Amino acid sequence: MKQETGRLKEILHVLKEHKVTQGIDPVKLCGILEDLGPTYVKLGQIMSMRSDILPERYCKELARLRTDVKPMDFNTVWGILKKELHKEPNEIFQKINKEPIGCASIAQVHKAVLKDKKKVVLKIQRPNIKQIMEEDLTLLKKASGFLNFATGTGDLIDFRKVIDELWETSKEEMDFIKEAQHLERFYKNQEDVRYVTCPKVYKEYSNRHLLVMSYIDGIQIDHIKELDEEGYDRYEIGQKTAQNYCKQILSDGFFHADPHPGNLWISEGQIVWLDLGMAGNLSEHYRAIMKRAITAILKNDIYELKNAFLSFGKATQKIDHASLYTDLDDMVGKYMNMDFGTMDLGELMEDALDLLKKHKIAIDSDITLLARSMVTMEGTLKLCSPQVNMIKILTSYMSANMINEIDPKREVKHALRDIYGSSKKSLEIPAQISDLLNITKNGQVRINLESSQMDEVRRDMKKGMDHLILTLIVMALWFSSALLCLSDVTPRIDGMPYISVAGFITGLVIVIYLLIKMIIQKGRHRK
Known part of the structure; x- marks a missing residue:
């Protein structure tokens, strides 16, 4: 309890130093997290991936948080290795470099050599990091109400929800x-x-707190000078990296969720993907929806795009369909006016996420992770090869794989299912018409429409009902005459x-009248 009180005082002191009572902005939030220590730096990095929870301007600033933290001393590292390996490290490793090659909030990385002379890297988790982070988050959660009040953000940031989400992500990464x-x-x-x-x-040699991996020597993807000196074609690197990323998303359904430059290296002509602590899964269902959405944008098909958007998530309130159509039309119009090669996938994903948030459509965390990952991927590619365009590559990949994905058996099965479903529904039509006539007779029909041309819709409905009534009168006349x-x-x-003759003639006159009226109406619509 004493330790908890002391930590709370530290947190409150940091908040006071940054004058949170005078409001908060993205830059100030980054400063607060850095001053609170490694745990909070890590949380800030994870928060930068959650633009469904935080506003985009906060996410962009948090993505710039430093990744390097104070390293553990080598005696601590040796003690952790001894504990996790259950033996002296020098019994397994011929050599362990004392200087780390990377330090982060959860772990640090050292180069080493096994007894068989194979080069490896050791990813060593900081001692008690899970407990420390849990204690920090518990305190922060208790202070979440105060943070909302003190920062003046109101409902803009739901700190409690943010903390819960981050804790789940952090546990998985640890x-x-x-x-x-x-x-x-x-x-x-x-x-x-x-x-x-x-x-x-x-x-x-690996477990929950220690990861031993093969060492890969290479050049970081954004180290342009080194790549050029080694004779690499950076455009080819960018193209192939983007193509492989598209494969991860659309074919594998398993993708690297944090493809920043530090996690992409070039080694002996190969693209090396490092640090898969954060990875996303995309189900076949979501992959199909994503393909539909991209195709709809390129075809300017607003109706299909709206259906894809609604399929991505679940509406948390009643959808204003007219407003959603308008917003989608504006978004597509914005990109249709651009040259295809200059479309910015990152910007498109951000606009899409903003639109989903505006219309209160809750989406799966893996979809948000994918969106943020795409933004990061495009940023990384721009550093290596600015000419590479993700939208172009994504659509090319989709087109190239469309034929391969066609399964004749599945298509025939779907066609037969559709025919069966249509046949079944057609048999239900007489009963449905009977029910409609009964409820119409009893005055129980009520139709709710959302349209910007409501009056025109109502007139068309009235005309249709008049025609239906006249058709029923004709049927009644002819049946009784017979x-x-x-x-x-x-x-x-x-x-x-x-x-009977009079009944047949009257019915015929009504039919001729209806046919003439329909021909006139069609002529007006064509004009």
Whole structure:
């Protein structure tokens, strides 16, 4: 309890130093997180990926948070290794470099050499980091109400929701077994792609707090001068990186969720994807929706785009369809006026997320993760090869794989299912018409429409109902006239009662009147 009180005082002191009572902005939030220490830096980095929770301007600023933190001393590192390996590290490793090659809030990385002379890297989790982070988050959650009040953000940022989301993400990232599984899955997905690889995991030495991987020496993708000196074609690197990323999303359904430059290296002609602690899964259902959405944007098909948007998530309130159509039309219009090669996928994804937030459509966290990952990917490509356009590559990849994805058996099955469904529905039409007539007769029909041309819709509905009523009158006249023909009613003409003849002629006149009216209306619509 004393420790908790002391930490709370530290948090409040930092907040006071940054004068949060005078309001908060993205830059100030970054400063607060950095002053609170490594745990909060990590949280800020994860928060930058959640533009469905935080406004976009906050996400952009948080993405700039520093990644390097004060390293653990080597004695601490040695002690952790001894504990996790259950033996002296020098029994397994011929050499361990004392200086880390990377330090982050959750772990730090050291180069090492195994007894068989294979070069490896050791990702070593900081001691008690999970407990420290949990205590910090518990305190922060208790202070969430105060933060909303003190920062003046009101409902702009739901700190409690942010903290819950971040804790779940952090727990997953602190489990190195999960990261090892991600690496193995990624390697398997890319084993047929000769120009892509990732580190190999040494499972016999790895666990939840220690990850031993093969060492890959190379050049970071944004180190342009080094790449040029080594004779690499940066445009080819950009193209192939983008193509492989599209494969991860649209074919594998498993993608690198944090493709910043530090996680992409070039080694011996291969693109190496590092650090799969954050990875996303995209189901076949969502992949199909994404393809529909991109196709709809390129075809300027607002109706299909609206259906795709609604399929991405669940509406948390009643949808204003007219407003949604207008917003989608504006968004598509914005990109249709651009040259295809200059479209910015990152900007498009941000606009789409803003639109979903505006219309209160809740989306799955993996969709948000994908959107942020795409923005990061495009930013990374611009640093390496500005000429590479993600939209172009994404649509080209979709087109190239469309034929391969066609399954004749599945298509026939779907066609037969549609035919069966249509046949079944057609058999229900007479019963549905009967029900409609009954509720119309009883005055129970009520139609709700949302349209900017409501008056025109109502006039068309009235005309349609008038035609239906006249058609029913014709049917009644002809049916009753036919029944009278079977009776002994007189006088008759050519064997038919006069009244039957009158009924048939009246019905025929009404039918001719309806046909002439329909022809005139069609002529007006064409004009």
